[in-house]
Amino acid sequence: MKIRFLAQTLVxxxxxxxxxxxxxxxxxxxxxxxxxxxxxxxxxxLHPGVQIAxxxxxxxxxxxxxxxxxxxxxxxxxxxxxxxxxxxxKNFNIVVQPFTLIAHPxxxxxxxxxxxAEQVFTGKVTNWKEVGGKDQKIVRVIRPESSGTRAVQKxxxxxxxxxxxxxxxxxxxxxxxxxxATTPGAVSFVELEHLEKNKARVAGIAYNGVECSNExxxxxxxxxFSFGHAYTNPAKLTDPKVxxxxxxxxxxxxTPAFQQDVVLKAGYLPVAxxxxxxxxx
Amino acid sequence: MNDSxxxxxxxxxxxxxxxxxxxxxxxxxxFRQSRFxxxxxxxxxxxxxxxxxxxxxxxxxxxFFLAARGLAAFLPLTGNTGRTLSFAEVFxxxxxxxxSDHFGILPFLGGSLAVxxxxxxxxxxxxxxxxxxxxxLAPSWMRSLMRQVMDLLVGIPxxxxxxxxxxxxxxxxxxxxxxxxxxxxxAISAMILSVMIVPTIVSLATDAFEGLPLSLDEGSQALGxxxxxxxxxxxxxxxxxxxxxxxxxxxxxxxxxxxxxxMVIGNNPxxxxxxREFTDRAPFLRALFTPAATLTTELVQELPNTPTGSPWNNxxxxxxxxxxxLTMVLxxxxxxxxxxxxx
Amino acid sequence: MxxxxxxxxxxxxxxxxxxxxxxxxxxxxxxxxxxAVFVGAILHQGWPVLRLDFLTRMPExxxxxxxxxxxxxxxxxxxxxxxxxSLPIGLGAGVYMAEYAGKxxxxxxxxxxxxxxxxxxxxxxxxxxMIVFVQTLGWSFSIRSGALTLALLNIPVITRVxxxxxxxxxxxxxxxxxxxxxxxxxxxxxxxxxxxxxxxxxxxxxxxGRAFGESAILVFTAGTNTSAIxxxxxxxxxxxxxxxxxxxVTSDGTLPDAREIAAxxxxxxxxxxxxxxxxxxxxxxxxRRRTR
Numbered sequence: 001m002k003i004r005f006l007a008q009t010l011v012x013x014x015x016x017x018x019x020x021x022x023x024x025x026x027x028x029x030x031x032x033x034x035x036x037x038x039x040x041x042x043x044x045x046l047h048p049g050v051q052i053a054x055x056x057x058x059x060x061x062x063x064x065x066x067x068x069x070x071x072x073x074x075x076x077x078x079x080x081x082x083x084x085x086x087x088x089x090k091n092f093n094i095v096v097q098p099f100t101l102i103a104h105p106x107x108x109x110x111x112x113x114x115x116x117a118e119q120v121f122t123g124k125v126t127n128w129k130e131v132g133g134k135d136q137k138i139v140r141v142i143r144p145e146s147s148g149t150r151a152v153q154k155x156x157x158x159x160x161x162x163x164x165x166x167x168x169x170x171x172x173x174x175x176x177x178x179x180x181a182t183t184p185g186a187v188s189f190v191e192l193e194h195l196e197k198n199k200a201r202v203a204g205i206a207y208n209g210v211e212c213s214n215e216x217x218x219x220x221x222x223x224x225f226s227f228g229h230a231y232t233n234p235a236k237l238t239d240p241k242v243x244x245x246x247x248x249x250x251x252x253x254x255t256p257a258f259q260q261d262v263v264l265k266a267g268y269l270p271v272a273x274x275x276x277x278x279x280x281x
Numbered sequence: 282m283n284d285s286x287x288x289x290x291x292x293x294x295x296x297x298x299x300x301x302x303x304x305x306x307x308x309x310x311x312f313r314q315s316r317f318x319x320x321x322x323x324x325x326x327x328x329x330x331x332x333x334x335x336x337x338x339x340x341x342x343x344x345f346f347l348a349a350r351g352l353a354a355f356l357p358l359t360g361n362t363g364r365t366l367s368f369a370e371v372f373x374x375x376x377x378x379x380x381s382d383h384f385g386i387l388p389f390l391g392g393s394l395a396v397x398x399x400x401x402x403x404x405x406x407x408x409x410x411x412x413x414x415x416x417x418l419a420p421s422w423m424r425s426l427m428r429q430v431m432d433l434l435v436g437i438p439x440x441x442x443x444x445x446x447x448x449x450x451x452x453x454x455x456x457x458x459x460x461x462x463x464x465x466x467x468a469i470s471a472m473i474l475s476v477m478i479v480p481t482i483v484s485l486a487t488d489a490f491e492g493l494p495l496s497l498d499e500g501s502q503a504l505g506x507x508x509x510x511x512x513x514x515x516x517x518x519x520x521x522x523x524x525x526x527x528x529x530x531x532x533x534x535x536x537x538x539x540x541x542x543x544m545v546i547g548n549n550p551x552x553x554x555x556x557r558e559f560t561d562r563a564p565f566l567r568a569l570f571t572p573a574a575t576l577t578t579e580l581v582q583e584l585p586n587t588p589t590g591s592p593w594n595n596x597x598x599x600x601x602x603x604x605x606x607l608t609m610v611l612x613x614x615x616x617x618x619x620x621x622x623x624x
Numbered sequence: 625m626x627x628x629x630x631x632x633x634x635x636x637x638x639x640x641x642x643x644x645x646x647x648x649x650x651x652x653x654x655x656x657x658x659x660a661v662f663v664g665a666i667l668h669q670g671w672p673v674l675r676l677d678f679l680t681r682m683p684e685x686x687x688x689x690x691x692x693x694x695x696x697x698x699x700x701x702x703x704x705x706x707x708x709x710s711l712p713i714g715l716g717a718g719v720y721m722a723e724y725a726g727k728x729x730x731x732x733x734x735x736x737x738x739x740x741x742x743x744x745x746x747x748x749x750x751x752x753x754m755i756v757f758v759q760t761l762g763w764s765f766s767i768r769s770g771a772l773t774l775a776l777l778n779i780p781v782i783t784r785v786x787x788x789x790x791x792x793x794x795x796x797x798x799x800x801x802x803x804x805x806x807x808x809x810x811x812x813x814x815x816x817x818x819x820x821x822x823x824x825x826x827x828x829x830x831x832x833g834r835a836f837g838e839s840a841i842l843v844f845t846a847g848t849n850t851s852a853i854x855x856x857x858x859x860x861x862x863x864x865x866x867x868x869x870x871x872x873v874t875s876d877g878t879l880p881d882a883r884e885i886a887a888x889x890x891x892x893x894x895x896x897x898x899x900x901x902x903x904x905x906x907x908x909x910x911x912r913r914r915t916r
Contacts, residue, residue: 023860025764030585030876033849034685041685041852055765055847055862056872058585060594068589070762081588083362144548145379146586154380162381169549169572171582172875174882182455197880266686322807326724332716333725336779337737343744343752350755407651414648427652429901430659436830436897438837440871441666444890447874448883449665476658507641530743537745539840540871577747581840584751589759601751605744612740 023051024245028062028075031148031191032228035095035266036075039253042262046252050245059148062231063089069236072246076229077148088235094253095228095268098192099152100212101205102177104184108133111206117157120187123164128185140167141179141188149173152226153189177202193267214264218273228268343605351602354384354595363592371596377550379593386576386600388550392467393575396542397535399471404479404535405528411479412486412527413512417498427483435480443544446473451545458566465547468569473541478531485527489520522618529618533611537604539577547572548582576600663894670891673884679892682854683869688881692869692889694850699865701857702767702846703835706774707828714779715817715824718786723812742780749776750844758845768859770846777838778831785827789820826907833900837893839867848872866893 026036033056040052057065059076066074067084077097080089101117103109107128112120119125121140128136142163143150154160168183170176173194180186181201192212195204204211207224216222230250237243252258259270357365366384374385415427446469455464497519501511517524549555552573574582580597587594681691717738725731753773763769793816801811817824847862848869864872870889873882 025860027764027847030848030872034879037685037849037852044852051853051861053764053766053849053851053861055849056585057765057844057847060588061585064589064759065764068759068762070759071764081362081591083590084588144582145377145550146583148586151380162378165551165554167551167555169547169551171548262686318807318810322809325809326720329716329720329724332713333720333734335713336717336734336741336783339776339779340737340740342756343748346752346755347748350751407654410648410651411655414652418645418648419652423652426656429905430656432904433659433663433897433901434655436833436837436901437662438839438867438893438897440839440867441837441890441893444870444874444886445662445666448669448887476662479655507637509641509644510637513644533743537743537747539745539747540843544871544874577745577840580747580751581843584754584844598751598755601748605748608743608745608748609740612736612743615739616736 023053024073024242024249025071026052026054026062026073026075027057027065027071028073029059029077029148029228030056031077032075032095035228035262035268036230036253038262038266039258040249042258043249043252047245047248050248052245052249058146060146066231066233066236069233072232072237072242073250074231076231077226078151079229080231087233089231089233092230092232092250092254093227093271094230094250095259095263096217096225096271096274097228097268098212098214098217098222098225099149099156099189100192100195100224101157101187101189101207102180102195102202103187103205104139104180105201105203106134106184107136107187107203109205110203111209113208117207118159118161121153121158121163121189122161123166136185139183139186140164141170141176141183141186142167143173143176144169144171148226149189149191152224156224157189191267196267214269214273217269225269225274227271347598347602347605350595351599353590354592354599360590361592361595362588362590366592366596371599375553379587379596382592384592384596386596386603388553389574389576389579389600390603392546392552392573393536393577395573396467396470396474396546396575397532399467400474400478400535401528401532403471403475404482404531407475408479408482408527408531409486409517409524411483412524413490413516415483415487416490417512417516418508431480431483434476437477439477439538439541440544442473442477443541446470446541446545454570458570464570465545465572466570467546467573470542470546470573470575473545474535474538477538477541478534481534482527482531485530486520486524489523489527490516492523493519526615526618529611529615533608536607537577539581542575543578543581546574546578548574548578550574550579576604663898666887666890666894669887670889670894673888674891678888682852683850683885684879686879688879690879690881690885692866692885692892694854694856695864695866695869695889696892697855698767698846698850698863699836699867701855702770702774702842702863702865703832705767705771705859706778706835707832709771710775710778710782710831711828713775714782715786717779717783718790719812719817721783722787722790723808723816738780738783741776742784746777746838746840749773750841752776753841753845763860765845765847765849765862766860767846767863770842770863771859773841773845774835774838777841778835781831781834782824782827785831786820786824789823789827790816792823793819822907822911826904826911829900829904829907833897836865836896836900837867839865839871842868843871 026040033054037054040054044050044052059078062071062074062076063080063084065071066089067087080091101112109128109132112131116125116131120131120138125131126138128134128138142153168179170179173190176188176190177194177198180188181198195202207222210216210222212222217225232246237246254271259272263270353361354366354371355368371384371386373387374383375387376383376385377388411427415424419427450469450472451464454469493516497515498511501515506514549572552571556568556571580600584597587597678691679696680693682693684690721731721734725734750773753769757763757769757772758765797815797819798811801815806814842865846864846868848864849862850864851861866889870886870893873879874886879885
């Protein structure tokens with residue numbers, strides 16, 4: 001009797017395994033995940049026939065999967081690699097993410113110019129007094145190698161040079177903020193929303209005299225930001241129903257209503273704020 | 282293994298010896314059965330055999346797929362997007378900076394060995410002594426209590442161990458030793474790991490001591506030695522091969538643990554460079570709390586964020602392959618110990 | 625024997641003996657204390673969060689106040705699916721090893737394989753599942769990828785438990801069955817397996833507990849998101865479980881109440897573990913009553 005039950009469960013399981021429902025699958029960036037998940041929930045309410053499954057896995061997982069046809073939309077904090085671009089995948093910039101320098105409140109520096117910021121992180125400058133602050137050793141807190149934030153920082157702040165070896169690596173933005181708040185002399189680079197949430201614990205550092213703000217990015221005065229991307233692979237979108245749902249969903253994310261209501265609330269900026277599109281990062 | 286299934290389940294698949302089997306001879310032919318039952322009897326063993334062969338196939342399959350992806354780093358395959366690496370620059374270099382084209386995995390191998398070594402240093406003596414205690418000294422109520430404690434310790438999910446380290450041990454250490462600087466690193470990972478592997482060692486050590494012939498015990502007591510002398514000079518040496526096995530299997534469990542360690546170790550692949558910078562004035566304590574990384578933590582951390590076919594991604598799979606091969610070596614090592622014991 | 629040499633100073637030996645007994649007690653009590661502090665701290669942290677509300681709400685993606693309803697469902701669903709997949713295979717392999725494999729090289733080889741699979745780190749199984757199910761078969765992060773990979777974790781344990789339980793079936797019982805003219809298959813199915821059932825069931829409960837707590841495998845195969853529908857029985861949707869959720873909210877940390885959610889989830893997991901362990905003890909007692 002028990003064995004028959006087991007056999008039935010197994011057969012039922014195998015049948016279910018082979019029959020897969022029609023859904024739009026989204027994979028990729030864990031940072032963008034929440035906002036895309038929210039968009040999916042809203043979109044499914046408006047279009048009850050459509051199913052959108054959002055799973056994380058990391059930016060490159062999203063790109064790898066969309067390239068190979070493993071998912072319909074790949075979301076990513078970074079641009080696709082040249083090899084991935086060759087497969088004909090299509091990029092949609094869905095949000096703008098501003099970044100800011102932060103430091104322990106006691107370092108005595110309010111602003112760094114581009115050269116100073118670069119030297120702080122490459123290790124040419126090791127003490128805050130060399131850039132106009134207190135006599136205090138600089139503690140660089142950065143994200144791990146695979147992080148999108150680190151890639152932005154390397155390109156925008158270090159202009160492609162290597163980070164100093166003497167760094168404290170923290171594996172999430174939350175841990176970075178905590179480390180900066182508790183370590184005298186610490187400096188780091190985070191998404192603007194994390195500075196705003198932690199104004200009491202860490203100090204923002206202006207870049208070239210301009211403080212990071214939504215307005216600053218919008219007006220073009222503040223230069224450090226990146227895009228959140230959604231990639232699709234037209235060659236693999238053969239089912240017209242799925243294609244329609246994918247197009248509809250991406251259009252929904254880019255509607256002014258969603259961009260204003262949700263994107264702003266989640267700490268990102270609407271794509272429309274940034275008129276001149278950067279080509280990389 | 283004369284005791285209850287309870288103890289054998291702590292590390293069910295790890296126990297190496299089973300009682301001499303009561304295996305069955307085929308049924309005598311003079312009893313006549315229906316055709317169906319005779320046919321079923323003749324062919325059914327193939328079904329059971331297929332299940333066993335599936336396990337063998339899985340072992341081979343895992344090896345095949347990991348090798349296919351891991352060794353791709355060293356071969357000029359069409360699926361690769363970057364350059365082909367040499368074995369030396371991967372396995373003999375401490376420089377891990379994939380975005381600058383350096384792929385040395387020694388920091389992770391070193392990290393894994395350091396963390397598991399420290400964990401074993403804590404878990405092996407305490408685990409073996411607890412095994413002796415359960416098998417030879419504890420009153421029966423304590424014995425069953427300890428069994429339950431070990432069952433619970435082995436059952437606690439690794440993420441829960443991780444969150445305990447993250448929310449309780451890390452702040453405590455940071456507050457009491459490090460002037461509130463963020464804590465992480467080897468010492469804390471090893472502490473948590475040692476609690477995670479101790480049940481394996483205790484369970485196997487208990488079995489080892491219970492499996493010793495009583496005459497050993499009685500003999501040394503008849504000679505007038507105290508209980509502890511008997512344990513130290515007679516029982517522990519006699520059980521040594523199986524105690525070694527216990528430690529090796531504990532080591533295997535520790536080296537493969539990913540999530541709990543990832544949550545507390547700090548995930549810094551540059552830990553060797555970092556330590557080099559402060560060895561001149563470094564107190565040992567600070568080295569123990571340096572954020573580091575291991576083979577498993579690096580996989581959890583970076584695999585999702587690397588493009589398929591890139592040297593970076595391939596090297597991560599090679600690290601997975603290395604872990605798998607290490608497991609196999611450890612299992613084969615326990616076989617060696619077993620053979621020595623028989624000899 | 626070296627022990628004889630130490631007999632020269634019996635009083636010192638006595639003191640050492642007493643001292644070392646004390647040390648052993650302290651170590652053993654130390655482990656009990658560790659467990660108590662551990663469970664106590666996790667429950668203490670999680671208790672304020674553990675309201676019915678927390679268990680029955682959908683998770684939030686951006687704001688505070690989300691629950692863990694779909695994660696609870698996914699945990700149970702994945703454990704049951706993976707057990708359903710691994711039980712027939714584990715039982716079959718266990719029966720083969722206990723009853724058919726004989727005593728020679730074949731058995732040794734199969735044992736070696738089972739031990740190797742059992743000792744394989746879950747992160748390695750995760751890589752395998754990711755390559756085969758997620759990438760090669762293109763199943764993406766889904767319940768089916770997760771369940772199949774999780775089954776790999778269960779198979780060696782179930783095989784082992786089946787083998788051990790079958791070995792403990794008294795020989796007389798099997799001989800009696802033969803005496804009545806039963807075939808070997810009939811003896812196994814109708815006499816040996818029913819006798820071993822409670823032992824196997826105990827093993828199953830513990831396997832379920834292990835699968836329930838597994839996270840590394842599922843992060844790479846079932847994903848870190850849940851379906852928006854509840855309950856969603858489809859096998860193609862991502863299926864974040866409680867343990868993955870616990871890891872994900874802590875390490876990603878974008879939710880404002882990540883700490884509370886992690887604490888609550890950990891407490892739920894500890895409670896489930898305690899319940900599973902109690903039921904194992906109950907089963908175990910049932911076994912002993914029967915064997916007496």
